[in-house]
Amino acid sequence: MKEVARGDRWVKLISLSLLVGLWYAVALLPAKSVFPPPHVVLLYLIEDVQSWAIWSHLLATLSRIFFGFSLAMAVAVPAGILLGFSGLAQRLFGTWVLIGLMTPSLVFIILVYTSMGLNDIAAVVAAAMTVIPVLVVNIWENAKAVDSKLVQMARVFNLSTLKIVRQIVLPQLAPPLLASARFGLGLVWKMVLFVELLGRSNGIGYQIEYYYQLFNMGRVLEYTVFFVGIMLIIEVVILGGIEHRLFRWRPAARLG
Amino acid sequence: MAAGGTVGLGMSVNIAVKNLSKEFAAHGTGAAWKALDGVNLEVASGEFVTILGPSGCGKSTLLNILSGLDTHFTGSISFTQGDSGGTARGKPRIAYLFQEPRLLPWRTVRGNVEFALDAAGFSRSEWKGRCNKWLELVGLGGFAEFYPLQLSGGMQQRAAIARAFSIEPDILLMDEPFSALDELTARRMRQELLDLWEANRHSVVFVTHNSLEAVFLSDRILIMNRGPSSRVRDEISLNHLPRPRSYEDPAQFETQKDVLARLMRHVD
Numbered sequence: 001m002k003e004v005a006r007g008d009r010w011v012k013l014i015s016l017s018l019l020v021g022l023w024y025a026v027a028l029l030p031a032k033s034v035f036p037p038p039h040v041v042l043l044y045l046i047e048d049v050q051s052w053a054i055w056s057h058l059l060a061t062l063s064r065i066f067f068g069f070s071l072a073m074a075v076a077v078p079a080g081i082l083l084g085f086s087g088l089a090q091r092l093f094g095t096w097v098l099i100g101l102m103t104p105s106l107v108f109i110i111l112v113y114t115s116m117g118l119n120d121i122a123a124v125v126a127a128a129m130t131v132i133p134v135l136v137v138n139i140w141e142n143a144k145a146v147d148s149k150l151v152q153m154a155r156v157f158n159l160s161t162l163k164i165v166r167q168i169v170l171p172q173l174a175p176p177l178l179a180s181a182r183f184g185l186g187l188v189w190k191m192v193l194f195v196e197l198l199g200r201s202n203g204i205g206y207q208i209e210y211y212y213q214l215f216n217m218g219r220v221l222e223y224t225v226f227f228v229g230i231m232l233i234i235e236v237v238i239l240g241g242i243e244h245r246l247f248r249w250r251p252a253a254r255l256g
Numbered sequence: 257m258a259a260g261g262t263v264g265l266g267m268s269v270n271i272a273v274k275n276l277s278k279e280f281a282a283h284g285t286g287a288a289w290k291a292l293d294g295v296n297l298e299v300a301s302g303e304f305v306t307i308l309g310p311s312g313c314g315k316s317t318l319l320n321i322l323s324g325l326d327t328h329f330t331g332s333i334s335f336t337q338g339d340s341g342g343t344a345r346g347k348p349r350i351a352y353l354f355q356e357p358r359l360l361p362w363r364t365v366r367g368n369v370e371f372a373l374d375a376a377g378f379s380r381s382e383w384k385g386r387c388n389k390w391l392e393l394v395g396l397g398g399f400a401e402f403y404p405l406q407l408s409g410g411m412q413q414r415a416a417i418a419r420a421f422s423i424e425p426d427i428l429l430m431d432e433p434f435s436a437l438d439e440l441t442a443r444r445m446r447q448e449l450l451d452l453w454e455a456n457r458h459s460v461v462f463v464t465h466n467s468l469e470a471v472f473l474s475d476r477i478l479i480m481n482r483g484p485s486s487r488v489r490d491e492i493s494l495n496h497l498p499r500p501r502s503y504e505d506p507a508q509f510e511t512q513k514d515v516l517a518r519l520m521r522h523v524d
Contacts, residue, residue, distance in 0.1 A: 149358055156323045156352040157423070159375040167371065171362045249362045249403040 036218040044222040054207075054223075058230065061192060061203040064120065068127035069188045073181060075128070076135035080180075081173070083136065084143020097140075100133030109195055118199045127195045131187040135180055142176030174246050182239055189231055269335045269348045269426045269459055271299040271322070276331035278317055291317050293485035295331070297478055302457035306470040307488075308515070309480035310523045315463040318480075319429050322461060323352050335427070348426035349376060351419075351458075353433040357412040359404040365391065365415045366400040369422050376423040390418040393452060410441040417445075421452055428453075430462045434469065443503070446472055450500070467519055471512045472501055479515075481522035489522045 020038055027037035048054045082089045083097070109126045116122035146169055154164050196205030204227045211219035276295040279288045291314040299305045307315050320326040322333065324347065335348045351372075359368045369387045378386065391400050394414040404412050413433060420428060434442040450473065453460060464470055470477050471494065479490040492515055497508055 149354075149356070150360065152325055153352070153354065153358040154371075154375065155325060156350060157372050157375040158349070158377075159371075163375070168360070171360070249364075249405065 034215075034217050036221065040218055041221045041225060044218055045226055048222065049226070054226065057202055057204050057207050057223075058227070060200075061189075061196065061205065061227070062230075064124055064127065064192045064196070064203065065185075065189045067124040068131075068192055069185055071124060071128040072131050072135055072184055072188060076132050076139055076180075076184070077177065079132075080136045080139025081143045083140040084146075097133050097136050101137065103133075105130040105191060105194065109191075109198055113199045120200070123192070123195045123200055127188055127191040130191045131184055134187060135184045138180045138183060139177065142180065143173065145176070146172050178239070178243055178246065182235065185231075185235070185239070193227075269337050270301050271297075271427065271459060271461070272332075272334045272336070273297045273322075274332045274334075276318070276321065276329055276333065278314070278321065278326070278329045290484045291486065292321075292329070293487055295480075295487045297488050299459050299461060301337075301459055304453065304460045304462065304473060304475045306462045306464060306474035306477050307480060308464060308467060308470045308477050308519055309486070310465055310482045310519075312483050313480040314483055314486040315465075315480060316431055319352070319431050319461065319463055322427075323350055323429055349423060350427050350429060351421070351423055351425035353413075353416055353420050353428070353430040355432045355435060357404065357409075357416040359412055359415055359419075361404050364401050364403055365396060365407070365418075368404065368415060369419045372419045372423050378423070386422050390422040391415075393421075394418045394448065410437055410445065413437065413445065414448075417449065417452070421456065424456070425458055428458045428460045430460065432464050432466075435464070435466070442469075447500075449473070454499070467512055467516045468503070471497070471508055471515055472503065477515060479519055479522055490518050492518065 023038050027035050029035075079093075083093065108129045112122050112126035112129060116125065150168050150172070151164060154168050159167065192203075193205030193208065196203040197209040200206050204223055207223050208220050211217075211223070273295055276292055277290070278292040279290050281288050295318060297305075297307075307318065309315050317326070321329050359365075360371060363371060366387050369390060370383050373383050373386060387400065388397070391397055394417050396411060396414055396418060399407060399411065399415075404415065407415070413436075416433070434445055437445065446469065462470075462473060474494055476494060477492045478488045479492070480486045481489050492511075494511065497505070497511060501508055
């Protein structure tokens with residue numbers, strides 16, 4: 001995992017160039033004033049990152065993502081595990097989750113804004129609420145897959161229930177939980193932009209909406225590229241680092 | 257740890273099973289499968305008893321009940337401490353060697369042994385010494401800091417053996433622990449298991465369908481029939497075969513033929 005094979009690197013480079021090429025192709029089609037080519041967007045970006053404004057919008061959005069994501073995980077992880085292990089919880093709350101899944105995100109956001117007001121707390125709650133049902137289902141499915149043979153082994157060796165949860169169940173849930181966290185982060189940041197667009201006056205989502213009103217596609221794309229880049233770094237550096245630490249035990253090769 | 261506290265650490269205990277029966281109910285239909293029907297058996301303290309039977313004879317069910325994993329049965333099981341002749345009915349310390357190693361893949365080999373020591377209530381200061389001792393004895397001295405998935409199947413099962421012996425169990429239950437290994441590795445490990453057991457005489461209940469293995473290892477073989485209504489149908493003492501045993505010994509070969517013939521009678 002540490003070393004990316006040389007061939008792999010080439011494939012990634014080709015893939016990225018293709019994407020940029022595609023962008024140029026689209027930009028050079030008839031409506032080019034609407035859809036600017038990559039280098040124009042890049043120039044905008046270079047100009048903007050030198051001023052404070054874009055960073056303050058980023059900070060506002062990132063903090064909403066952070067709190068929204070934390071809130072969503074704090075609700076979804078225990079709820080998902082409970083649903084996975086308890087038949088009663090499943091019968092009681094299974095339908096709630098389904099209804100939550102079917103409810104359009106827009107409805108959640110409007111409901112929260114109208115009942116809590118147009119403020120940052122409402123924004124965070126709204127973003128979290130839209131992703132909680134999806135996350136719960138995701139974690140619920142994974143909780144069903146815990147290996148009962150290891151739990152049996154631990155019981156024979158007389159391990160207490162609390163320690164079985166800590167030493168047998170949670171380590172097995174760690175990989176799917178991390179996958180759920182990545183998935184959840186991806187969902188939350190998309191919803192935060194949506195929430196900002198609907199009811200905040202700062203943040204990346206608000207900026208994108210603002211430039212959209214002005215029909216300035218260059219700026220819209222600039223903010224998009226900037227934000228996607230930052231989120232990619234967070235994904236790869238932070239979550240990738242956690243993954244590497246958690247899964248050291250996975251084999252590179254067998255000894256024989 | 258042991259309820260009642262009267263079962264000593266690492267002492268062998270007698271096991272007496274009387275009229276043990278177990279039924280599995282089919283989901284929904286009310287139909288039932290009588291897996292065990294009136295099993296009677298005794299294991300003397302420090303004795304190596306093998307339960308031999310075809311698959312589906314309820315061997316694993318019996319072990320699950322003996323280990324306390326399965327508590328839904330009728331009949332009685334009692335454990336008494338061997339040496340003092342006391343009649344403690346507390347829960348003895350049990351180690352179980354499964355068909356697969358069942359190691360925790362996210363812990364090193366050392367971590368897996370420590371896991372059992374922790375569960376058995378050994379104080380932390382003892383862990384390192386015991387760990388090193390038992391890993392050394394099973395030939396994994398140099399592999400303490402490896403993760404299970406880095407080791408071969410045989411080495412993983414050795415680690416499981418170290419884990420089982422390290423807690424100085426009163427009773428060692430084994431469910432075909434060598435059946436997933438190739439015959440050469442299995443032969444070596446049977447010998448290693450016997451060496452460990454000779455030095456630490458726990459009462460052993462070993463389950464297998466392999467008559468060669470049963471004759472090589474045991475003091476006594478109990479034969480169970482194919483289900484339903486499995487119970488102990490036949491009993492063969494192997495005290496006439498001296499230890500250490502060898503697969504090439506003609507007397508052992510004759511005994512194995514006899515055991516196999518008697519086993520076949522209960523398969524159909």
